[in-house]
Amino acid sequence: MTANVQVPSPRGSRNTKQRAVVLDAVRSLHNHPTSADIYDVVHRDHPNVSRATVYRNLSVLSERAEVLRIPVPNAADRYDFRCDNHFHAKCSRCGGVFDIETEGVDPLARIMDDHGFEVTGFDLAFSGVCPDCRRNSGE
Structure with missing residues (x-):
């Protein structure tokens, strides 16, 4: 049993x-x-x-x-x-987070090819002001 x-x-x-x-x-x-x-x-x-x-x-x-x-x-x-590798931008005024398309840009290949560094992931976010917030403030 x-x-x-x-x-x-x-x-x-x-x-x-x-x-x-x-x-x-x-x-x-x-x-x-x-x-x-x-x-x-x-x-x-x-x-x-x-x-x-x-x-x-x-x-x-x-x-x-x-x-x-x-x-x-x-x-x-x-x-x-x-969940694919892509960048983000965060608006410092409204707090929105937006995707930044990276098609045709491959910084990971350069890091791996030039430095032999195996990249397993990354966190990268740009800070700034989004178009809606700029337009609303008259910039």
Whole structure:
């Protein structure tokens, strides 16, 4: 007779309904939402899902590279459904975070070719003022 033993799975390896709901919320928000923004969307349709559950699942999704966590100094981290290598710009006035397309620009190849450095990821965000904020201030 063999014993039926449950071996605990590593953190976040199971897909759960809550995780799917959080991932759908990130994908539905195309403006690099904060965890609070994501919670608002999840809570609207699933009021029984707690804030802690949303935050925990965002952490797991980020660890699994299913969403990209964008650290923002002096502000709430943002999340991106795009996990490919690309840059971001943050507006110092409205706090918006925007994708910067890097097609045709490959700084990683230069780092690897010129310096033999194996790049496994990067965080790069430009700071400035977005076009809407410049237009609204008359610049």
